[in-house]
Amino acid sequence: MAHHMKTFETGAALAAGLADAVASALSGAIANKGAATLAVSGGSTPKAFFEALSTRTLDWPKVKITLVDERFVDEDNPRSNHLLVKTHLLKNEAAAAEFVPLYRPEETIEEAAKTASGIVPGMTEPFDVAILGMGTDGHTASFFPGGDHLDAALDLSQPRRVMTMEAPGAGEARLTLSFSALHDAVLLVVHIEGAEKKAVLDKALAGMDEKDMPIRAVLERARTTPDIYWAP
Numbered sequence: 001m002a003h004h005m006k007t008f009e010t011g012a013a014l015a016a017g018l019a020d021a022v023a024s025a026l027s028g029a030i031a032n033k034g035a036a037t038l039a040v041s042g043g044s045t046p047k048a049f050f051e052a053l054s055t056r057t058l059d060w061p062k063v064k065i066t067l068v069d070e071r072f073v074d075e076d077n078p079r080s081n082h083l084l085v086k087t088h089l090l091k092n093e094a095a096a097a098e099f100v101p102l103y104r105p106e107e108t109i110e111e112a113a114k115t116a117s118g119i120v121p122g123m124t125e126p127f128d129v130a131i132l133g134m135g136t137d138g139h140t141a142s143f144f145p146g147g148d149h150l151d152a153a154l155d156l157s158q159p160r161r162v163m164t165m166e167a168p169g170a171g172e173a174r175l176t177l178s179f180s181a182l183h184d185a186v187l188l189v190v191h192i193e194g195a196e197k198k199a200v201l202d203k204a205l206a207g208m209d210e211k212d213m214p215i216r217a218v219l220e221r222a223r224t225t226p227d228i229y230w231a232p
Contacts, residue, residue: 002225003190011048011193014231018191019052021227022129025187027058029128034062037121038097039177039185040089041068041133041141042081045193049131050088060096064121065089068132069142069165069176070102072109079172102162102175109164109173116162122181123160130185132226134192136200137169138213142176144169145212154179154210154217183222190218190228198230 008014022038029036040046067081075082082101090099100120104112117123122130132140139145143153144167153163153176160181165174182188192201203213210216218226 003219004225004227006227006229008229008231011231014191014193014229015048015052018049018131018189018229019056021187021189022053022131023056023058025129026063029186030059030062036063036128038063038065039068039122039127039130039182040065040085041131041191042070042084043133043135045133045191046131047084047088049191050085054089054092054094057093060094061098063094063097064100065094065097066100066120066122067102068130068182069174071172071174072103072112073172074105075101075103102177109175113162113164113175116175120162120177122177123162126224127182127185129187129189130182131189131191132182132215132218134190134197134200134215135169136196138200138204138208138215139167139169140190140215140218141179141182142167142170142174143179143214143217145214147214150211150214152178154214156180156183156221179217179221183218184224186224188218188222188224188226190215190226192228193231195232198232201228201230
């Protein structure tokens, strides 16, 4: 399966290296077309990367940042990915970027997904940068094993959109970008840290079915060859 493995000695070195790569890709996009888009993931893994990226100098007002996936909760909820990004990324230099949340205060999550699909950048053309994480169950974005809309989410013939997902391992109902909206990002990164995640990745690479380990869809079927950033 196609991927580029980038290994760092420490999490701090990874955060700095990934921040440099992302800043360079965003600057290149701004130079080419006057704007750039970045989709980031939540969880604890990207905090140090967000902190590093927030200090990089680039034309941040021309950057739109959104989330790969989100829980259906208000932005001040401690489990909100929006809050995580606001706390660790939308500050320093990056305070000037425009943040476009997936969460919308609609009556239902289905309405929120529909609204977000019309507003979120990357629904009309590939993202310049998309950063994915991975859970120990092999999920990425909100593509969870056993997810109620997993097949549709992984179907590349479906349009780019924001979808809903509920799954046994997901906790709250989720909003997630479809695989079709992520798979052709100009820079596509899978960011994982620790021995446990590396073992999960190796298991996925060894041939698990993508329904059991959805990260495999990214490794096998993304149009852009993903860069896997890993530190022990």
